Amino acid sequence: MVLPGKETEFWLESHSVIPRGKPFLLVVLDGWGENKEDEYNAIYKANCPTIKALRTGAPRRWRTIKAHGTAVGLPSDGDMGNSEVGHNAMGAGKIIQQGASLVDDALESGSMYMGEGWNYAKESWASGGTLHFIGLLSDGGVHSRYDQLAALMHGAFDHGCKRIRVHILTDGRDVPDGSSVKYVGQLEKDLENLRSHGCDALIASGGGRMCVTMDRYEADWSIVERGWHVHVLGEAPHKFESALEALTKLKEANPKVNDQFYPPFVIVDKEGTPVGPIHDNDCVININFRADRVIQISKAFEYENFSAFDRVRWPKVRYLGMMQYDGDLKLPSHYLIPPPLIENTSGQYLCANGIRTFACSETQKFGHVTFFWNGNRSGKVDDTLETYHEVPSDNIQFNKKPHMKAAEIAKAAQQALLSGEFDYVRVNFANGDMVGHTGDLEATKLACESVDQGVKLLVDAVESCGGIYMITADHGNCDDMAQRKKNGEPLLDNTGKVAPLTSHTLAPVPVAIGGPGLPSNVKFSDSLPKAGLANVTATYLNLMGFEAPPSYEPSLLAFD
Numbered sequence: 001m002v003l004p005g006k007e008t009e010f011w012l013e014s015h016s017v018i019p020r021g022k023p024f025l026l027v028v029l030d031g032w033g034e035n036k037e038d039e040y041n042a043i044y045k046a047n048c049p050t051i052k053a054l055r056t057g058a059p060r061r062w063r064t065i066k067a068h069g070t071a072v073g074l075p076s077d078g079d080m081g082n083s084e085v086g087h088n089a090m091g092a093g094k095i096i097q098q099g100a101s102l103v104d105d106a107l108e109s110g111s112m113y114m115g116e117g118w119n120y121a122k123e124s125w126a127s128g129g130t131l132h133f134i135g136l137l138s139d140g141g142v143h144s145r146y147d148q149l150a151a152l153m154h155g156a157f158d159h160g161c162k163r164i165r166v167h168i169l170t171d172g173r174d175v176p177d178g179s180s181v182k183y184v185g186q187l188e189k190d191l192e193n194l195r196s197h198g199c200d201a202l203i204a205s206g207g208g209r210m211c212v213t214m215d216r217y218e219a220d221w222s223i224v225e226r227g228w229h230v231h232v233l234g235e236a237p238h239k240f241e242s243a244l245e246a247l248t249k250l251k252e253a254n255p256k257v258n259d260q261f262y263p264p265f266v267i268v269d270k271e272g273t274p275v276g277p278i279h280d281n282d283c284v285i286n287i288n289f290r291a292d293r294v295i296q297i298s299k300a301f302e303y304e305n306f307s308a309f310d311r312v313r314w315p316k317v318r319y320l321g322m323m324q325y326d327g328d329l330k331l332p333s334h335y336l337i338p339p340p341l342i343e344n345t346s347g348q349y350l351c352a353n354g355i356r357t358f359a360c361s362e363t364q365k366f367g368h369v370t371f372f373w374n375g376n377r378s379g380k381v382d383d384t385l386e387t388y389h390e391v392p393s394d395n396i397q398f399n400k401k402p403h404m405k406a407a408e409i410a411k412a413a414q415q416a417l418l419s420g421e422f423d424y425v426r427v428n429f430a431n432g433d434m435v436g437h438t439g440d441l442e443a444t445k446l447a448c449e450s451v452d453q454g455v456k457l458l459v460d461a462v463e464s465c466g467g468i469y470m471i472t473a474d475h476g477n478c479d480d481m482a483q484r485k486k487n488g489e490p491l492l493d494n495t496g497k498v499a500p501l502t503s504h505t506l507a508p509v510p511v512a513i514g515g516p517g518l519p520s521n522v523k524f525s526d527s528l529p530k531a532g533l534a535n536v537t538a539t540y541l542n543l544m545g546f547e548a549p550p551s552y553e554p555s556l557l558a559f560d
């Protein structure tokens with residue numbers, strides 16, 4: 001192939017120390033932080049000899065970096081990291097002001113209500129339509145935030161909206177299980193307030209985020225179909241007169257049900273009529289700013305030709321995302337806030353310099369190492385140079401099968417490394433995160449062990465092909481499985497048991513480098529104590545034998 005000349009925008013200089021041409025492995029351990037070593041740290045409690053050896057075997061080639069808060073473009077240092085921001089940063093080498101911050105700014109400045117999106121939405125209620133909000137109901141700050149929903153409801157009322165319906169997805173994954181009752185209470189108060197001012201405002205339908213609407217990467221379209229039935233058609237086996245009643249009665253009927261997995265429900269009036277199905281001329285605003293879990297429902301609302309499930313009825317609504325979720329598909333076509341502009345990604349540079357890439361994960365994280373990595377674009381950067389390999393995830397609760405697809409991912413990546421057909425193999429192991437989100441400590445230990453075995457297979461493969469590796473993570477999760485009191489002690493629930501932590505953590509994440517292809521004088525620099533995930537990108541460009549572009553956050557490497 002003809003490599004680009006110096007004059008092209010994405011041409012990269014050769015690195016002065018590290019040669020090109022060694023197979024390079026990059027592993028992202030999803031949800032794997034470096035945290036206090038106690039009995040609730042699943043990594044510490046599990047048998048993970050490979051990762052332990054990386055950590056203790058080469059101190060100059062192991063360090064931690066920040067993976068939460070402002071270091072990854074989130075509004076505050078109280079915000080835990082997440083896959084979207086983490087993979088965006090690692091893929092693009094920059095700290096990107098993320099969706100949550102952009103929405104905050106637009107609400108604060110008032111520009112939210114001056115854009116094209118808002119005007120488009122307004123036409124609906126100006127001509128008698130109902131305004132529907134759909135989204136994750138919590139203040140987790142990963143996919144959405146309650147205060148932003150509250151601001152938009154009041155904003156709509158101030159702009160003349162007289163009828164609002166809210167379709168809630170209970171969380172329990174970014175916030176503690178059981179907290180949905182609190183968020184529903186808060187929402188009911190705000191709706192009551194709107195009603196007292198003459199706005200007909202009610203909760204109309206809902207369900208748990210992992211059961212209703214918020215599927216991702218087409219793992220299980222039936223999740224979205226269930227959402228369609230309750231939000232749009234107003235149909236569900238479970239009907240209640242209030243959302244609080246729904247949560248209470250569904251829990252009574254099945255005490256094992258949790259916030260993440262509440263079955264779909266519809267709110268009805270005294271006569272049993274659903275209070276808020278979605279009709280022609282209504283407006284639907286999806287309040288999630290994060291893309292992955294709302295792309296499918298957005299397609300269902302937006303696409304004329306749609307065959308993922310039978311919509312039964314497809315109302316002609318004005319549909320808007322909080323942001324545009326997919327830059328390649330331009331989906332949805334209407335949105336409130338322009339998404340962060342993520343340009344000059346590592347993929348663009350590497351493809352322009354002829355690097356042959358193999359990217360692989362299982363369905364649950366497949367888009368993380370492709371879509372998020374490439375700045376929220378669903379296509380490939382270069383079809384001829386890149387192979388994207390998806391291992392189908394099981395559709396189960398992952399504590400039932402904590403090894404997930406780690407072995408299959410490792411095998412596929414091992415083959416890619418040994419084949420000689422790729423220069424760069426990039427994988428994500430989902431287990432620490434996906435099993436961590438179940439709050440099941442014992443299962444999460446097994447999850448960590450499966451990841452460790454996968455990493456071993458790959459580090460051995462790098463060893464045998466003379467390559468270089470970098471092992472890192474996108475944010476914490478399995479490193480702390482207990483909710484904590486202010487003093488750090490585990491919090492007990494009302495039965496006296498330790499309350500499980502299902503969310504991500506604020507922990508920094510490890511970065512380890514090595515492999516026989518890495519010159520012996522390469523180590524981590526001591527001069528970047530505050531480095532974060534965005535510093536990873538220049539580092540791996542160096543490890544592949546390139547100088548990083550000057551616009552990237554600095555490389556973590558130093559040379560003896």
Ligand SMILES: O=C(O)[C@@H](CO)OP(=O)(O)O
Binds near residue numbers: 083084142
């Ligand atoms: O499951 C998800 O959607 C999030 C948590 O809300 O996890 P991650 O950022 O690791 O994908």
Ligand SMILES: [Mn+2]
Binds near residue numbers: 082086475
């Ligand atoms: Mn993640």
Ligand SMILES: [Mn+2]
Binds near residue numbers: 083433504
């Ligand atoms: Mn997660």
